Structures are given as C-alpha cells and as structure tokens.
Amino acid sequence: MTPSRDVEPAKPVQLDKxxxxxxxxxxxxxxxxxxxxxxxxxxxxxxxxxxxVYHYFRSKDEVLDTLFLERWxxxxxxxxxxxxxxxxxxxxxxxxxxxxxxSYRHDPDLMKVIIVxxxxxxxxxxxxxxxxxxxxYALIADIVGKAQADGTFRTAVTPTFxxxxxxxxxxxxxxxxxFDTLPQGEAEFDxxxxxxxxTICGGLDAAAVx
Amino acid sequence: MTPSRDVEPAKPVQLDKxxxxxxxxxxxxxxxxxxxxxxxxxxxxxxxxxxxVYHYFRSKDEVLDTLFLERWxxxxxxxxxxxxxxxxxxxxxxxxxxxxxxSYRHDPDLMKVIIVxxxxxxxxxxxxxxxxxxxxYALIADIVGKAQADGTFRTAVTPTFxxxxxxxxxxxxxxxxxFDTLPQGEAEFDxxxxxxxxTICGGLDAAAVx
DNA sequence: TGTCGGATTGACTGGTCAGTCAACAGCTCG
DNA sequence: CGAGCTGTTGACTGACCAGTCAATCCGACA
Numbered sequence: 001m002t003p004s005r006d007v008e009p010a011k012p013v014q015l016d017k018x019x020x021x022x023x024x025x026x027x028x029x030x031x032x033x034x035x036x037x038x039x040x041x042x043x044x045x046x047x048x049x050x051x052x053v054y055h056y057f058r059s060k061d062e063v064l065d066t067l068f069l070e071r072w073x074x075x076x077x078x079x080x081x082x083x084x085x086x087x088x089x090x091x092x093x094x095x096x097x098x099x100x101x102x103s104y105r106h107d108p109d110l111m112k113v114i115i116v117x118x119x120x121x122x123x124x125x126x127x128x129x130x131x132x133x134x135x136x137y138a139l140i141a142d143i144v145g146k147a148q149a150d151g152t153f154r155t156a157v158t159p160t161f162x163x164x165x166x167x168x169x170x171x172x173x174x175x176x177x178x179f180d181t182l183p184q185g186e187a188e189f190d191x192x193x194x195x196x197x198x199t200i201c202g203g204l205d206a207a208a209v210x
Numbered sequence: 211m212t213p214s215r216d217v218e219p220a221k222p223v224q225l226d227k228x229x230x231x232x233x234x235x236x237x238x239x240x241x242x243x244x245x246x247x248x249x250x251x252x253x254x255x256x257x258x259x260x261x262x263v264y265h266y267f268r269s270k271d272e273v274l275d276t277l278f279l280e281r282w283x284x285x286x287x288x289x290x291x292x293x294x295x296x297x298x299x300x301x302x303x304x305x306x307x308x309x310x311x312x313s314y315r316h317d318p319d320l321m322k323v324i325i326v327x328x329x330x331x332x333x334x335x336x337x338x339x340x341x342x343x344x345x346x347y348a349l350i351a352d353i354v355g356k357a358q359a360d361g362t363f364r365t366a367v368t369p370t371f372x373x374x375x376x377x378x379x380x381x382x383x384x385x386x387x388x389f390d391t392l393p394q395g396e397a398e399f400d401x402x403x404x405x406x407x408x409t410i411c412g413g414l415d416a417a418a419v420x
Numbered sequence: 421t422g423t424c425g426g427a428t429t430g431a432c433t434g435g436t437c438a439g440t441c442a443a444c445a446g447c448t449c450g
Numbered sequence: 451c452g453a454g455c456t457g458t459t460g461a462c463t464g465a466c467c468a469g470t471c472a473a474t475c476c477g478a479c480a
Contacts, residue, residue, distance in 0.1 A: 039437075048459095049459040050461090051458070054438090090415065123243045124246075126389075127389075153414045164386065165375070168375070168378030168379045168381060169379070171378060175332060179336075192371075195371045199367050199375045199413075201414045202364070203410065203412045204364060204410055204411045205364070227428085249469080250467085259428055260430060261430065
C-alpha cells in the first residue's frame, strides 16, 4: 500500500541471525514455557526458517543452555567484583540483591526464563547446571564467611546456610513478580532490595537493643 | 524354584488399587520427573494395567494434582493448628519449619515431587495451584503480622515479605537435599530447623546487644 | 445358576514435535 | 566466470506417548 511498505522502521533489521534466534527464544520461552514452546515458535519469532535454528544450535536444549550460561556467567563475575570492593558485608549483599533485581527490571523475560526454566527447574535443566548455580551460592557464602571471621556477622549460622537463605529470598521475590503474585514496579523493586537485606541481616526479632 | 515362590512376603498385597497407583506415582515421578515419566511407568510400578490408571484418574495431570492437594491440605491444617497454639511467633515458625522438614524425613520422594514438580514448577503445574500455595504464605504472613502487632517482631519488613523469605529458606534447604547439594541426615535435619529460624528471626548482623 | 455392573486388561490410535536433509542462495576468491 | 563455501530454507520422518476402547474378569445378588 504505502510506497515503503517493505521497510520496517521500528524493528531495525538484525543481521546476526544467531543473536536474533537467541533473543526470539527468550520471548518464546518466557511466553509459552520451555516445554510447551516448539522450535518453530522460536523460528517464527525470529523471522527465520525452522532449519536455521539447527544451523546455529545443536538442539533446542542448547539454545536454553546458551541463554542461561551467557547470563549466569555475568552474574558470577559481578558477584566476584562486588566482593573485591572494600565494602561491609551487608553492603555487598545489598549490591548483589540489587544487581539481580536490576537484571529483572531490565529484561524480565530473560530473567523469567533463567529462573523458571533453569534455576527452579532443577529436575530437568537445572540438573545440568547445578554446579554453575552452586558457584553463586559459594561466592555468597564466602562473603558471609569473611564477615563472620572479622566479627561483622554472627556465627550462629553457617555461611552455606546463610547463602541459601539469602538467595532463597531473592528467588521467591522474583518468582512472585514473574507470576504476578507480588505487585511490581519501580517502588517495589527498590523496596525488595532493602527488605531482602533487612530480613537476612537484621532478622525479625525485636529482641535486645539495636 | 522355592516351593512358595509365588508368595511375596515383604510386599503385602495392597488392595486399594487407587492408593497403589498414587504411591507408585510418587516413586515414578520422584525417580524420572513428571515429564519424563510415562503413564506406563506408573502402571508398571503399581503392578497394574495401563488402562487402570485412567479408570481412577482422568489424566496423568490429575494424578499429580491429587498427590499435591492431599499433602498440601495437611500442611495448611497443620500451620493453622500451630498458629492457634499459645506460642511465641518464633516458636510457631520453628514448628512450621520442623513439620515441613519432618515431612521430608518421613517421605522424601513425596516431598520431592511436591516441591520439584509443583511448588517450584510454577510455570507448568504450579500455575494451577498458585492460589493453594499462596494460602500457606498468607498463613505465615499472618503469624508474622500478629507478632509485629504485639511487639515481638520488628516492623522493618512487611509480613508478606517475611513469609517469602522464611518459606524461601525452607525450600532452598529441601531443594539442596533433594538434589544432593547439601548433606542430609538426622543431624542436618535438626540443624536446618534451628538455622532457618535463627537466620530469619535472629538475622546475620552481629550489631548491638543481643 | 444366571445376570449385571464395576474392576481390570493392554493393544491401538492420533497427534505432536525434535531433528534431518536435500536443495537453493549468495558471497568470495582465484 | 565458476568453484566452493557458508548461510538459509521448509518439507518430511521417526519416535514417542497420552488417552481410548472393546474385551474380559469377577463378585454380588436374585
């Protein structure tokens, strides 16, 4: 109809097809879930032929693997960087919670896929990545351990356990947002960062003098 | 070979086939995972014909639904009972953590199925049961809320949020046991009960006087 | 003993997809 | 210009499995 109807102005033509497939997969997996999502859904979403997915990836699984590893490695690096800074442990934990929540704010679909299809799906996909996932726990535990050694944190609980509780709180909050169980928005994101740290570090007890 | 080889001494013949199918499904789902488990696996495990599963249940899904609801309803009742007792909030939380962990100690396979295939699988099965799952959160939040009202707990964090963190810690620990990421045994079970409450109620900070 | 209805059986069907493959397009370089 | 490579296409196949169903079994009751 219009003279230039073949041009797509809003969607600039992506040239890296591999990247296009990965990005399309994020949308497809987030929308329908990994199992319910067919490879043709990914191809359609990417505006690419079915077979091309198999040119760039060995299998549907490998697409998810790639998405997960790409992002999880960034997380591991960031945690390590945060730990390297001269901050009190509480601030380090806050920075980690903040990074994860910001990741969600920035790309909810990607985080949904990673959390729902990998991290929380320990039976299918998580199995493969258990070790990678645990690396994050270990880094967090390390932060707690060092804080206990220098007296900043109490030793009532093992570092491993504290890391579990900390990560567990973050995952629950993200899951709540992902499935619309919790209200989400700028205010809630910031509140969550504060609450996670406050719960894990400060505890619920009114007890003694604070 | 032996005269009485047709008699099974250790495995007394179950008469309620429906129950047999449910119990077999627990084993089958726990071993292979819900998706990878075929209906014939359940039937085989139950020593029952394939079609009988469909005599008692409308679908494979309904088998899992049944298992989940049976158990989750017990959990909800127990939490309500605990809340009704005249205990300090911290003790109530301890009792809840204890009940869940004892459930795992008593029947790890069943808890594995419920946690892995329903609770943590919010995308497939959890979707259906989100409301039921949230009832548990609400009960816990209520305990926290009342403790905040009477001054036992600080108000730094909303009850909803505290419930999330509490349940998140429990789920992480169970997940760790389920996938052999954490050591498990009598000692660990008791330690976990204490640590969960200690982390959530006591917090990590050494801060002030305790 | 015969009839009826629920319990039980397992072969079969229909639909769904992941992954294959043969063909085609378009670029580069000799 | 043409040989050879990489990128791209989409129809097709093979496997898998949930759910169906017609047949058989068996106990209760008349």
